[in-house]
Amino acid sequence: MTLTAELYFSFRSPYSYLAIGRYRALTEMFDVDIALRSVYPLAIRQPDFFERNHPNWLGYTFRDMVRVAQFHGIPFAAPKPDPIVQDLVTRKIADDQPHIFRLTRMGQAAARRGEGLAFADEVSRLIWGGTPGWNEGEHLAAAATRAGLDLEELASEADSDVAALDEELAANQQALEDAGHWGVPTLVFGGEPFFGQDRIEMVLWRMNEQGLTER
Template sequence: MTLTADLFWSFRSPYSYLAVGRYRALAASHDVTINLRPVYPLAIRQPDFFERNHPNWLSYTMRDMIRVAQFHGIPFGPPRPDPIVQDVRTRAIAEEQPHIYRLTRLGQAAARRGKGLAFAHEAGQIIWGGAVDWHIGDHLAGAARRAGLDLAELEIEAVDDAVALDNEIAANQVALEIAGHWGVPTLVFEGEPFFGQDRIEMAKWRMEQKGLRPC
């Protein structure tokens, strides 16, 4: 019997990026379907989040995400550009956001096709790998192609069906909160949330208790 789980995920979250490849590998090697459920990042949902945090929060988080990437051998570099336009010095979030709405709607459109996990992983690599200016040229189109998708088709849907996509994204956020968390990445399996890139093995352990087997 194929198990199912939901992965709540953000294109702006470095920890989401650091988790998605491992969750994709788990879905490929075991009899489990992991449905990607994109949400808008805290910078959109709670713009004052960064201003309210402890002054050490940002420096520690940056140090930690780099070492997590090094530990797992995951390419990681500053995104070029950041999916969220933000003043690093003041932590203020700009009103104009040219990237995150597009990315999240593309992710939801991919999820509609059952390929959200693959798209999030492929897009995450070009955004967070730090090797390319992901927003120009054919980088994003290549990521979509590697996920088995056509970017032009997704782009049309992201524009023409933006309201419905945003409603689905909002529903994802509500589902995440009902499951008992608010942040990403969070995997929800049978109503139980597993928050963070450091809970993947524990989520797998729980699935094994419920019959998870290799393919």
């Protein structure tokens, strides 16, 4: 029997990027279906989060994400542009955010079609994998095509169905909190949350307990 799980994900989260390709590979190797549940990043949900953190938090996080990428052989670079407009000196989040809302809504539109995991993986590779100007030209369209989707269709839905999509995204966030966590990436399997890109082996162990089989 096919196992099912939900992956709570943010397009601004580098750790979400460092996890999603490995989770996608897991679904290709094993009989498990992982549904993407996008949420808005902390910068949107808690705009003062970065200002409240210890001064060392940001520097350590950058150092850690780079070495995680190196350890797993995952291409990694600072996004150009950042999906969130933020002053990295003051850590203040700008009021005007031209990228993250539409991008997250397109991710939810992809999830409606059952291709959220593939779309988020392909787009994250652009954002965090070193593609400058990932939001320009044909980059996003090509990523959507690789995920089996049409970007114009997703973008049109993201622009025309804002209220319903945002309601679904809010429901995703609530479901994450109901499962016992608040951050991303978190995979929920059998009602049990596994937070972080470093919990994939533990997820696999738990799935094996429930009869996970190879495809």
